[in-house]
Amino acid sequence: MRFIPTKVHGILDYVSGGLFLASPWLFGFADKPAAKWVPLAAGGAALSSSLFTDYELGAVRKIPMPAHLGLDVAEGALLAASPWLFGFAKKVYLPHVIFGAFALGAGLLTQKTPKK
Template structure:
């Protein structure tokens, strides 16, 4: 069931993207390893993708919303599994796992048509 409006998803994209960039410093795992670089890279991908997505908060509106959501799901899977894939689960894994699972959830529950394109019952855009 897709219940998250695309505008809300857009806000989450920018907020979570920024969070992923700063959280290694805030939580003390900014050590120059994959524990730091994976979330920071995916944070940049989230912000860049948000800017290029065809929804209310997109700047260039080039990426269709279903493609954006697929990228979010793939990014969430990578982030959630990264502590084990890159061998740093013995030091830190909770932030990666939690945000990754949340990203997957958002990708699966966000509407695929931007709110500014939803048609009214008579066929006109609202």
């Protein structure tokens, strides 16, 4: 059941993208290169895809909402698995898993059609 409106998803996109970018410093793992670069890349990707998505808060509106949601699901899965994929799970893993679960949930629970 998809119950998150696309406008709310857009707000979550920009807030979470900023949080992903700030997280290495907020949560104290900026000195761990792999752990740091994963959320930086995810935050940049989230903000970029949001700017280009065809929904209420998109600026350029070239990416269809279903494609954006697919990107969110893929990003969430990668974020959640990244501590083990990139070998930093013994140093830090919880922020990546939480952010990944959030992105997965947002991608799976958001409506596919924006209100125009």
